[in-house]
Amino acid sequence: MNWSFLLQLVITILLIVLGANWLLSSFLLDFKRDLTGVALSQQSSISSVRKENETAYYRSILVPTGFPLTTGLGLSLKYKIRNGNFGDVWNAIMEVSKGKNIIKFTGREKSYSLSELNGMAKRIFPKLSNKNFKNIGIANSIATVEGFTLSLASMMTSIRTGSIPHFLPAVPRQRLEDVDVLIIDSWKSFKMLNGSEDWYKLIVVCDDPIESLQFDANCDVITWKELIDGFTKDTEYQYTPPDDNSDDKKLFAYVTSPWNGTNSFNQICLVSNIAEFIKGFPLGNELNSNEYLTISTKLANSSASLQIWGKLFAVLLHGGSASFINPTTIDCESLQETTLLFTETKDVVKLIDSNSRSGLLNKIYLSWATNLLSEGIFTKIARIEPHSLEKLRCVYLADNVKDAEVISTFPEKIPQLKKTNRRITPSTEQLNKIRAQLGSRVVLELYCPYAIMGPVAHTNFYDYRVFGKSVDDNVVCYGTLSTTLEGKMVETETNPHLNIEKKQGMLCIRGFSIGKPVESDRLEKALHLAERFGGGEGWMPLVGVFGLFGQDGCLYIYNQ
Amino acid sequence: MSFIKNLLFGGVKTSEDPTGLTGNGASNTNDSNKGSEPVVAGNFFPRTLSKFNGHDDEKIFIAIRGKVYDCTRGRQFYGPSGPYTNFAGHDASRGLALNSFDLDVIKDWDQPIDPLDDLTKEQIDALDEWQEHFENKYPCIGTLIPEPGVNV
Numbered sequence: 001m002n003w004s005f006l007l008q009l010v011i012t013i014l015l016i017v018l019g020a021n022w023l024l025s026s027f028l029l030d031f032k033r034d035l036t037g038v039a040l041s042q043q044s045s046i047s048s049v050r051k052e053n054e055t056a057y058y059r060s061i062l063v064p065t066g067f068p069l070t071t072g073l074g075l076s077l078k079y080k081i082r083n084g085n086f087g088d089v090w091n092a093i094m095e096v097s098k099g100k101n102i103i104k105f106t107g108r109e110k111s112y113s114l115s116e117l118n119g120m121a122k123r124i125f126p127k128l129s130n131k132n133f134k135n136i137g138i139a140n141s142i143a144t145v146e147g148f149t150l151s152l153a154s155m156m157t158s159i160r161t162g163s164i165p166h167f168l169p170a171v172p173r174q175r176l177e178d179v180d181v182l183i184i185d186s187w188k189s190f191k192m193l194n195g196s197e198d199w200y201k202l203i204v205v206c207d208d209p210i211e212s213l214q215f216d217a218n219c220d221v222i223t224w225k226e227l228i229d230g231f232t233k234d235t236e237y238q239y240t241p242p243d244d245n246s247d248d249k250k251l252f253a254y255v256t257s258p259w260n261g262t263n264s265f266n267q268i269c270l271v272s273n274i275a276e277f278i279k280g281f282p283l284g285n286e287l288n289s290n291e292y293l294t295i296s297t298k299l300a301n302s303s304a305s306l307q308i309w310g311k312l313f314a315v316l317l318h319g320g321s322a323s324f325i326n327p328t329t330i331d332c333e334s335l336q337e338t339t340l341l342f343t344e345t346k347d348v349v350k351l352i353d354s355n356s357r358s359g360l361l362n363k364i365y366l367s368w369a370t371n372l373l374s375e376g377i378f379t380k381i382a383r384i385e386p387h388s389l390e391k392l393r394c395v396y397l398a399d400n401v402k403d404a405e406v407i408s409t410f411p412e413k414i415p416q417l418k419k420t421n422r423r424i425t426p427s428t429e430q431l432n433k434i435r436a437q438l439g440s441r442v443v444l445e446l447y448c449p450y451a452i453m454g455p456v457a458h459t460n461f462y463d464y465r466v467f468g469k470s471v472d473d474n475v476v477c478y479g480t481l482s483t484t485l486e487g488k489m490v491e492t493e494t495n496p497h498l499n500i501e502k503k504q505g506m507l508c509i510r511g512f513s514i515g516k517p518v519e520s521d522r523l524e525k526a527l528h529l530a531e532r533f534g535g536g537e538g539w540m541p542l543v544g545v546f547g548l549f550g551q552d553g554c555l556y557i558y559n560q
Numbered sequence: 561m562s563f564i565k566n567l568l569f570g571g572v573k574t575s576e577d578p579t580g581l582t583g584n585g586a587s588n589t590n591d592s593n594k595g596s597e598p599v600v601a602g603n604f605f606p607r608t609l610s611k612f613n614g615h616d617d618e619k620i621f622i623a624i625r626g627k628v629y630d631c632t633r634g635r636q637f638y639g640p641s642g643p644y645t646n647f648a649g650h651d652a653s654r655g656l657a658l659n660s661f662d663l664d665v666i667k668d669w670d671q672p673i674d675p676l677d678d679l680t681k682e683q684i685d686a687l688d689e690w691q692e693h694f695e696n697k698y699p700c701i702g703t704l705i706p707e708p709g710v711n712v
Binding site for chain 1: 571572573574575577578579580581598599600601602619630632633699701
């Protein structure tokens, strides 16, 4: 055996491997990356000045400091710009789609075209636009055709007659001021009203009509089927906008949380949310007419539905379609048409677990895919269901702040941060596995339910970074703030260990998607708290949400 | 070797820590980053204000009647090659009142703060208008105060 030959062979192989690695990492990988390292390390625009006990103001790089935040759709109003409202949105949706695109609801085999849904809503509208009705209480899921069309009709009244949709977490146990119409899901719910039906002028039951209905109520009771009786398909929604910017001040909806706090949301919240979602897509990956958005029904439950309208209307505005899916029955087969999926992490993890394949080849594919993703290169090679998930291009994972109830009560005493390394949210490594196995982008979104419309922050479409265990054990990366908001960290007396110099503290936000407390005592507490932490300049402290802004401009929230 | 090693042994590339929590990676108070760290709002002496002229520091602060404004985004006007570059890092009150951009209406940092008590009504009105413009366009970030032993 010639030792020098063996040595030469080993050295040659080593040089080839080293050369290949150098070639790969220096040239090929750099050319294939979706986003450069520089772009990923500068995702926020940061103000040049800060106050002593707080950080600078942070906002998405898409809305640099000095430029306006996303406020709406930028429609033309003579020589000025107006933000628009639901009327403009639905008018444009009907124009774009000609009523052809569809929405599929839970519990129904049939898909409904927008012209049918529009026809139904317009048929319901006259009954709801009765001058005596103030607000329309909706205690029904938006994922049903009944709940959806009634919500649509209520939104139509909000811009025409001023009757505002009021999304409820359940049938109210105590009287809600100004709610004159109640929408419920069944006769069973109606029977459980126990005399509270007298609080309303009209009750709409989303159930089949029954003949021998025995009740002594002073209110009018009608079923959804009776309301839509005689509707015709309608491909138009005529809306003449006002010749001023008064839309911004008009209300879009009231939302009551399960802990009985009610917030009001303006039309500007809706349109800025739609615009924000559209802006989040990078060049070459914009929304298009082939879009099919699938939404988990859990996110469409009456008062929780606040978060779905922005995405849904944005997709419909581009001529796309949508469907609602029960998270318990989610499988690859049911996602065949889906291009965008909006759900919670646990549903996606369950989907992957029930479909992932073992075997050496699949392990190699997965290793290759996660590796490339961690280098910033997107690949579909490890997709669990190449056929069913072929169209899926982005998954939105909804993650809620730890204690939304505390945030909405505006407490005087700020809680202490209790750090933990238990994570409910997937780590960056797990997120990359999800990307690899679904063969789609994954955007992690942070929500503050019932208080803020749309996400507070979300990760970049192209951000596939994997952090070390020490980072993932401490914090969750939520990317940059929504383009409708700007944020800062503030010092709190109860958490002196959070160093404002290191950009750590409690998160405060301000912008165009924040709900306003309706009850006078909550409003007073909110204003007092805002004064304390933001000098009263419109800042909303997210009490109990502790985190930091990273060198990359991203928002990192402590695991707690 | 990292890419091929990760490929063969199932690891992934981990990005630098951007949080500064672990002591490695990009620390959150990086010295190389000090230049771009936000300035703490509050009181400014003419001397501390003078370095924010868009040249020594990329930020541009201008004082008007004791209020300091962050005019960094008006760089094309107040930056090193802008028409009003003399105002950057200084008290611009007299210059704006007189509608003059010459150096002789601007005081150096070691001189007393201009009391503006010799301005006519027209000049005060002009200054009011300018101040309103600044209030609407640029964030007010602090107050200009005399430095003990210097601006006396």
